[in-house]
Each structure stands twice: as C-alpha cells, then as structure tokens.
Amino acid sequence: MSLLLLAQDAGLPGGADTGLGEGIAFWILGPVALAGALGMVFARNAVHSALCLAGTMLSLGLLYMAQGALFLGFVQIIVYTGAVMMLFLFVLMLVGRDSSDSVVEVLRGQRAAALLFGVGLAVLLVAAVGRAFTDVTPVGLDAGGANWNGNVPGIGRLIFTKYLFAFELTSALLITAALGAMVLAYAQTRAHAKRSQRETVEARLRGEHARISPLPGPGVFATANSVAVPALLPDGSIAPESLSEIIDRTDVQPAPVPSPDDAHALTGRPHNDSDRSGHDASAPHSVRGSRPAPDQNGTYADAVEGADR
Amino acid sequence: MSTTYYLLLSALLFSIGAVGVLVRRNAIVVFMCVELMLNAVNLSLVTFARINGALDGQVMAFFVMVVAAAEVVVGLAIIMSIFRTRRTASIDDANLLKY
Numbered sequence: 010m011s012l013l014l015l016a017q018d019a020g021l022p023g024g025a026d027t028g029l030g031e032g033i034a035f036w037i038l039g040p041v042a043l044a045g046a047l048g049m050v051f052a053r054n055a056v057h058s059a060l061c062l063a064g065t066m067l068s069l070g071l072l073y074m075a076q077g078a079l080f081l082g083f084v085q086i087i088v089y090t091g092a093v094m095m096l097f098l099f100v101l102m103l104v105g106r107d108s109s110d111s112v113v114e115v116l117r118g119q120r121a122a123a124l125l126f127g128v129g130l131a132v133l134l135v136a137a138v139g140r141a142f143t144d145v146t147p148v149g150l151d152a153g154g155a156n157w158n159g160n161v162p163g164i165g166r167l168i169f170t171k172y173l174f175a176f177e178l179t180s181a182l183l184i185t186a187a188l189g190a191m192v193l194a195y196a197q198t199r200a201h202a203k204r205s206q207r208e209t210v211e212a213r214l215r216g217e218h219a220r221i222s223p224l225p226g227p228g229v230f231a232t233a234n235s236v237a238v239p240a241l242l243p244d245g246s247i248a249p250e251s252l253s254e255i256i257d258r259t260d261v262q263p264a265p266v267p268s269p270d271d272a273h274a275l276t277g278r279p280h281n282d283s284d285r286s287g288h289d290a291s292a293p294h295s296v297r298g299s300r301p302a303p304d305q306n307g308t309y310a311d312a313v314e315g316a317d318r
Numbered sequence: 319m320s321t322t323y324y325l326l327l328s329a330l331l332f333s334i335g336a337v338g339v340l341v342r343r344n345a346i347v348v349f350m351c352v353e354l355m356l357n358a359v360n361l362s363l364v365t366f367a368r369i370n371g372a373l374d375g376q377v378m379a380f381f382v383m384v385v386a387a388a389e390v391v392v393g394l395a396i397i398m399s400i401f402r403t404r405r406t407a408s409i410d411d412a413n414l415l416k417y
Contacts, residue, residue, distance in 0.1 A: 043330060050341065050342065055347050065354065076368050080376070080380075081376055100346060104398070104407045115410050119340070126336070127334070131329065143322075147369040148370060150371060167377045183387075186392050190394075
C-alpha cells in the first residue's frame with residue numbers, strides 16, 4: 010500500500026503523466042507479475058501454479074489502481090484472488106493435487122513448437138506495441154472529466170446508461186452459468202438414489218432388515234402417548250425396542266400430595282422451622298419411601314398413570 | 319516511463335499464458351493460463367482507457383471480468399464431471415465427449 014501512497018504523491022493515479030511513484034510501483038509490480046506468470050507455467054505442482062497466479066493477479070490489481078482504475082483494482086483483488094483462485098484451489102483439492110502433468114508428449118515436438126510460438130508471439134506483440142505507441146501522450150482520466158466525481162460514479166454512469174443492455178445480458182449469463190454449474194456438477198449416480206416406499210416394503214419382506222415392521226413408537230398400546238411412556242405389547246409387557254438406548258431410564262416420582270391442613274405445602278416452598286416441628290410427625294402423605302418399587306413389567310404403566318392423575 | 323510499458327507487460331503476460339495453454343497437460347492449469355490471458359487483456363484495456371481519457375475501456379474490462387467468472391464456474395464444473403467419470407484431469411485423456 011505504501012507504493013500506492015507513493016504513486017499518489019507524484020500526482021493523481023491515472024493522470025496524464027506517469028510520475029516517479031508510479032514508475033517505482035510499475036518496476037516492482039511488473040516483474041512480480043511476470044515472475045508469477047512464468048512460475049505458473051513452469052511449476053510442476055498445480056497448487057504452486059495456482060499460488061503463483063494469485064500473486065500475478067494481486068500485482069495486476071495494484072497496477073490497475075495505479076492507473077486510476079480503482080474500482081477494477083478492488084474487483085480484481087476481491088473477485089480474482091479472493092473468489093476465482095480459491096475456487097481453483099478447491100477444485101484442485103477435490104481432483105487431487107497429485108494429478109500433476111504427464112511428461113509424455115502426445116505430439117512429438119509439441120513443446121518446442123509451443124515455446125517457439127510463444128516467443129514469436131511475444132516478439133511480434135512487443136515490436137508492434139513498441140513501434141506503434143512511441144509518441145503517445147495519454148490524455149489521462151482526470152482531464153476529460155471521465156473520472157468526474159470519482160472512478161466508481163463514472164463507471165456506474167456508463168454501465169447504467171450506455172452499456173445498460175450489455176449489463177442486463179450479463180445477468181442472464183450469470184444465471185445460465187450458475188444453472189449450468191449445478192447441472193454439470195450434480196452427481197448422477199444411482200448409488201444415492203432415494204428408495205421409494207414400495208421398494209422399502211419389498212426389501213423388508215425380502216428380509217433385508219431385522220424385522221418387518223418399523224420400530225414401535227412410544228405410547229403404543231399404553232395409556233398415554235407421551236414419549237416418556239414405553240410402548241406396551243398386547244400382553245401388557247414393555248416392548249424393549251421402544252426404550253431409547255441413549256437416554257437413561259429414571260423412575261417416575263409421584264407428585265407430593267400436600268396435607269390439607271398445611272397451606273404452605275401448596276406454595277412449594279420449604280417449611281419454616283416452627284412449622285416443621287409440628288408437622289413432621291403428622292405427615293402421612295410424605296412421598297419418599299411410600300412409592301412402590303417397580304416390578305419387572307406392568308408397574309411402569311401404573312406409575313405413569315399415577316403421575317397423570 | 320510511459321504508459322507503453324503497461325502494454326508491453328500485457329503482451330508478455332498474454333504470450334506466457336498462450337504458451338502455458340499449449341504446454342501444460344493438467345486441465346486446471348490450462349484453465350489458469352486462460353485466466354492469465356484474460357487478465358493481460360484487461361491490463362491493456364485499462365491502459366487504453368487511460369490513454370484515451372475515457373472510461374469505456376474500464377467498463378469493457380469489467381465485462382471481461384464478469385464473463386471470465388462465469389466461464390470459470392462452468393469450466394470447473396465440466397472438469398469436475400470429467401474427473402468423476404475418468405478419474406483424471408489430464409486433457410490428453412479426455413479425447414471422447416461421452417463416457
């Protein structure tokens with residue numbers, strides 16, 4: 010960021026003249042971008058390639074900002090290095106980062122020809138650009154009022170007036186791309202297809218499950234349909250499948266029945282000391298210990314009936 | 319320095335990207351090289367906007383970015399589906415469109 014500050018010291022970014030600060034920024038960021046591009050092409054590991062490309066895109070975004078394209082610079086950093094490169098890395102991890110290049114040349118001499126082509130293209134482009142743009146004095150974005158009121162309002166004004174139709178078309182393009190990605194990336198395997206109800210029933214009858222019927226729900230044949238009540242079999246015994254294996258079984262405690270002469274018991278608060286001395290002996294409905302111990306079967310339902318009452 | 323250096327840098331980046339598309343065999347790396355070429359063109363568009371004193375070049379670069387994002391999404395989905403059926407990401411093995 011100090012490079013950007015330097016660039017702003019030497020004049021507004023994107024101005025007609027390139028100041029000293031912008032020169033320094035370019036001669037640092039340009040080689041970084043070139044090195045990143047070369048590293049991306051020549052790195053064996055695909056993850057290294059992706060990281061090199063991220064560095065290149067980052068320095069390109071800073072170069073956009075140095076040229077006055079502040080909006081594009083930030084979009085470059087956010088969209089490219091933030092979203093697109095991370096998408097590339099995700100896919101690399103999914104595909105397997107060991108899937109590096111095969112060294113086998115399918116077409117003989119293709120690599121040398123490609124390198125020759127690349128060098129030729131670079132020489133042609135550099136020569137053409139260098140000869141064609143010798144005496145160009147840039148107008149600068151501030152001079153013609155293009156960056157009027159800032160870069161973002163200028164771009165917004167253009168997008169929503171002159172390029173409105175193209176902008177609307179990009180929305181259709183983005184929707185199509187999202188739909189296409191969903192269709193293409195959808196796993197069309199039969200292994201995860203959902204079984205229909207009929208197929209489930211037939212699989213049960215064929216004996217693929219331990220039992221034909223589903224597990225009994227709570228409260229089947231019992232006197233209440235609470236989840237706390239175990240299911241009862243037709244002979245009155247508890248169905249063991251209806252008991253949860255995770256939740257501990259706790260015995261049902263009957264609610265305390267207050268003695269009619271003690272109004273404090275209705276509030277649920279503990280008794281005072283003076284009251285307790287008179288009531289301890291005369292507590293025939295005291296709950297603790299009066300509860301019958303549960304038997305093997307059937308007593309649970311009785312206890313729950315007592316609680317429901 | 320003049321703004322021509324930006325154009326030279328853009329030309330060099332484009333050439334490197336083109337060489338990468340031709341040389342590399344991993345489909346994802348080929349895709350990244352295409353992205354590098356698009357970025358090089360964006361740099362020259364931004365420079366042209368500055369030279370001409372109009373923002374049209376920047377708007378064009380913006381549209382290139384939108385199209386590139388859509389292209390990345392669809393292309394990576396295609397690579398994923400090819401990888402799922404072929405268990406490979408090499409473009410030499412994807413010589414049939416089906417199966």
